[in-house]
Amino acid sequence: MLGSIKSNKFQYESQKLAMNYFRVAIVLFGAQLLMGLIAATQFLYPSFLFEVYDFSVARMVHINALVVWMLYAMIGSVYLLLPDETGIEAVGIKLGKLAFWVLTAAVTVVVLVYIFIQVGPGSEATIWLINEGREYIEAPRWADIGIVVVVLIFYYNVFATYMKGEKTGIMTVLVADLFALAGLYLCGMFFTSNISMDQYWWWWVIHLWVEATWEVFVGSLAAYGLIKILGAKREIVEMWLWIEVLMLFGSGILGLGHHYFWIGTPEYWWEIGALFSALEPVPLVAMFVHVLYDWGKEQGHAEAGQAGHAVKNSPAMAWIAINAFGNFLGAGIWGFFHTLPQVNIYTHGTQFTAAHGHLAFFGAYATILIGMMYLGVQRAYAIERMRMTFKTKMAIALLITGILGMTVSLTIAGYEQVLVERADLGGGWDAYFIAQNLPWMLQAMGWRLVMGLVMFTGFIFLVADLFTIGKAKEHAEQESVGAAAA
Amino acid sequence: MSEKKVSVWTSITFWRRSAAWVTGTAVVLLMWLTFNTIGQISMGTDEDLQNGVKKRIPAPTVINYKIDYAYDEKRGHEVPVIGEKELFFGKEWSADEAAELLRHGKLTQQAKNCMNCHTLLGNGAYYAPDLTKAWLDPKWNDGTMTGITGKDTVEEAMAEFLMHPSQFPTHARMMPNLGITKEEAIALVAFLKHMSAIDTNGFPRNFSQSAKRLEGGTHAW
């Protein structure tokens, strides 16, 4: 991808900026995987880096790198599609570039503080300067405010460009969705001594991001991808996008209830949470069928005509198809089987949640964002038809094997935890450690580490591929065929 | 089956409006539920405690009372039971003192990043035991940890452990030394005791069972 500095055939500055966001995103993705490997090792060998670089630190950087790389890739994706959709350059591109460097500097400082200072005394100063100690949104308050400012600049760019340029359906969804996404972050920026109140609002950020606004964001990206890659009809794609928005927000917003079963909130959340979270897989099924339908249809058209192949960017298309599948599998199946309160009282806070988290974040978000990176590379080199290379395929195979292997391991660990620690022993200190010491748990953790290494190998292939695919010769013959057809 | 050329079902405007209406309705419902819930999860007052008024989240002064977690026939699961008064670190804490202590405890909990190993109310990381009812855990109440730390009361044992966790290992997976001071440790114990009095709709379930199974008795103090 660095190669795209040399080959930078973008028409728009906005798209060059998008590549910068993608570059940082991929570095943070690597950091996330490394931290995951450290934490996974500590599960097996607790003395590894003990009191030097503890599990809590590795895990904090692991999940923060995850959130931040995804936000970077999401912002990058928006800058990539903004000129395409609106037909004009981003309005405040200079400000946008400045915001990128400010954000990257701030992220670097936050991560260095996490790694080297780790914890502070129990005072307001720690929350302002070191870390806020709230899972996923640990960023200290100064960084919170910085993030808000940068996001406002980004949002200004999107909104003003939208107002000035063409107003497509995809852009309308994005403008509304990003507003909600950015606004929700404010819910995580206050302190209270009341842990229940704390978690009530904390879930507004976390749940309404990953199970509502991010999902709609992914729907918009998939819609854009289908138009760009397959040449799907815009009207049809946008009609489906609105139906998906309806179903995702219709189920996802009140699906928030499934986090309010046990945090001190009233019992009525049981029914609300169960009902709406049971509906949550429905839009995922619809998205799954829709992507495959469009693919099959356009491929059918292409074969009927002379074009031969409908897909203009096969790595991106592969990742979007994997997204449709992964979203259903990770968010749908792995979410559904422990979401009902009758079951959740046993599974809440076990490795089940970890299994679901790993597969859902990867399946629903990492996949499509990687697809967007391939779209960016295609544009950087102005490749007519981008084909998979050997490295693309290796990356896909290894990343998927790794994530599925980890998920299955964690599911087995979670199942054992539910039976022994929860159903039988009823939780507590001894119950916890009895369950942690059983061979089922230890072997599951062993396989999790192995599968993490598989995933990391896949990541190396992915980076190598993004660096080199622009110059690969696979596209050349296709290009000449395409030129002949045209 | 009208033979109109265009069906409303394929109208983008129709779906856009439907999406807006459904989203709007869901948001309004969520707002309404939030107002109700916020009312129910606001902390109670010291008077509530004195008058035996049950609150889902009791006042910070709940640290001055004995707390149990017992099966409730009506609700079909365990609920916290607030009992008689007891001293906490050898004194009774006034409303202001208790509130300040709880605040310090919560700040420390965040500053020391507890949630990236432990779960609190079931949320967090899965590397260490859940802390929701840690105050009531048999490990502290059956003499094990008081014995190991050489303290007489649960609160003193907990504070001692928090200050020097790796000096009292019970498992290969140890808690690291986080530089917790004496004041922070006391505040953290108050935070944990307060959390154990939160009505979590029966989570964690069968909490006393491990004690019965392992010790042949209840975990009562």
Next chain:
Amino acid sequence: MEPVIMLPQIAADEFLRIFVVATLVLVFGVGYAALITLSKMGLIPKRVAPFGYIFWILQAYCLYDLSVLIHSSPFTAKVLMVAMLAYFFAPHLYFYLIEQSEKRYGEAEES
């Protein structure tokens, strides 16, 4: 009033069945939707479509089984069965929408 126990105890040996059945609900659900859609698209032969309906029946059975396993109240069980009935129409509605939208937007000039 008889206390209503919302969350009855679940025996340890029932968990595996619960997780498997809950998974099957979604697997059969997506299988049903996919088979019906694919056969309507002509990507797979029409005679495969009946298997889709078998999937739907299996899905309904699994959902019923799940509601029994987690000791749902009779009312909830009924609601679930109504939901299954609604889901029966989902792929058909979906395909109707696809057809109609193609008719409406597909005939415009090829992009």
